[in-house]
Amino acid sequence: MMASITCNIVSPEGELFSGEVEQLTAEGGEGEIAITPRHAPLLTSLKPGPVKLTLEGGQEEVFFASGGFLEVQPGEITLLTDVAERADGIDEAAAERAKELAERELEDQKSDLDYSLAAAQLAEAAARLKALQKLRKK
Numbered sequence: 001m002m003a004s005i006t007c008n009i010v011s012p013e014g015e016l017f018s019g020e021v022e023q024l025t026a027e028g029g030e031g032e033i034a035i036t037p038r039h040a041p042l043l044t045s046l047k048p049g050p051v052k053l054t055l056e057g058g059q060e061e062v063f064f065a066s067g068g069f070l071e072v073q074p075g076e077i078t079l080l081t082d083v084a085e086r087a088d089g090i091d092e093a094a095a096e097r098a099k100e101l102a103e104r105e106l107e108d109q110k111s112d113l114d115y116s117l118a119a120a121q122l123a124e125a126a127a128r129l130k131a132l133q134k135l136r137k138k
Helices: 092-105 112-137
Strands: 005-011 014-027 030-033 042-046 051-055 060-065 068-075 076-080 085-086
Touching: 005 085, 014 042, 014 060, 014 068, 014 076, 014 085, 051 068, 051 112, 060 112, 092 112
Parallel strands: 005 076
Antiparallel strands: 005 014, 014 030, 014 051, 042 068, 051 060, 060 085, 068 076
16 A cells, blocks of 8 residues: 545635545646655645546546645645636536637737736636546546
């Protein structure tokens, strides 16, 4: 049996996951990051994207996080995000529509603010689709 670490995924709506994991993989501010038991303490930003948990026994769960922060302390990982959902609950058709709409809005930009908002919406929609792809690969 591999060692485990307590993991909590929390959004303003409440706690989405709390349990023991062997590994957490997420999109850090500087690239993909993997956290395992006995990892050094860390506080880092997260980009929108999939969060993959490897549970005790090797089972995997995949979530979508809209970005946020990841804190690692001895024996505990806390992921704080504005929006989080289980990847198996993502509506693929709605995510595709949101991505297409954001791409059109990027082309029709009228100001820097319009562009920034459309770019953020596109990044979130693409990250939701990436979470679905990661779920299907497990």
